[in-house]
């Protein structure tokens with residue numbers, strides 16, 4: 001018995017335990033069990049050249065530092081760095097590249113990522129090839145001598161296409177590319193890209209990681225010392241840091257990540273199954289449905305399917321009617337909160353993607369995306385049913 005208890009004590013704690021405790025220390029001054037919000041810009045140093053760790057709050061802040069330790073732990077990374085938004089986290093990861101480098105990107109990514117790459121980074125000498133990464137032969141075919149990065153979102157926003165991360169990791173190693181994965185939809189609770197061969201994971205913490213629709217933020221998790229140092233340097237040089245208050249909010253959100261993700265997943269499965277039987281719904285994109293073309297891969301590389309669903313209702317007019325009639329589901333940008341959010345990707349999240357590109361990736365005018373929240377699924381289904389059937 002004694003040796004069993006000892007074994008249990010020395011084993012790495014489970015995910016839910018780490019979501020609550022990893023990277024956090026009880027405040028030595030007061031015993032406060034929550035990480036205090038260090039709302040401060042600078043620190044009094046004991047003496048010139050004393051090597052005081054905390055020098056200036058753009059560079060280091062104890063609240064942000066606790067969140068960064070927690071996020072790195074949950075993803076199995078070496079380090080995490082937090083940024084003012086998901087987009088600034090993605091921009092920081094792209095700053096690992098140099099002018100002249102070529103990047104292969106999943107054809108379907110969040111519209112803001114497309115805007116950043118094509119609208120801004122291209123003018124600084126980066127080249128992008130947009131390919132369907134659900135088939136990695138397309139990536140091989142797009143390789144150039146100057147290719148330095150493979151950037152994937154899996155599942156993709158909004159059509160929930162998957163990339164085989166283990167295969168992508170092998171390909172990236174062989175071709176000496178950095179594999180960067182946007183893991184916003186799954187979080188480290190359902191999918192751990194670094195364990196499957198990724199080098200860098202990026203997040204919009206605005207979504208499921210924070211989970212309460214009350215903070216905008218982002219994170220970059222690195223696996224290698226060289227990348228960790230560079231991202232730290234970029235965070236300090238560019239200065240797009242996550243505020244102490246937002247760091248506190250995300251830390252608070254992380255503590256319930258496992259229970260929230262379980263519920264998003266259970267309700268997501270229920271709503272997706274119901275939608276797939278509805279006569280007004282043409283197609284449902286949800287990796288948990290056996291009809292999803294990559295359902296087997298989803299079961300292999302994710303431990304849940306999450307709460308993101310998109311579905312085609314046949315016409316823009318039907319989509320508009322549905323979005324106007326819903327009462328519990330809120331018509332809004334964003335996702336991953338406790339409340340159910342419903343949106344029209346073609347005109348909202350993916351409005352910055354040219355129409356013909358949208359058509360290629362299946363973001364039609366009749367596509368509706370839903371981020372299934374934590375309400376009673378029966379109420380969500382009733383809301384959708386009433387709004388679809390009207």
Ligand SMILES: Cc1ncc(COP(=O)(O)O)c(C=O)c1O
Nearest residue numbers: 085086087110157184204206217
């Ligand atoms: C998958 C994905 N990545 C990144 C972002 C950008 O994050 P933020 O809005 O926090 O800048 C979003 C935003 O919707 C997203 O859905």
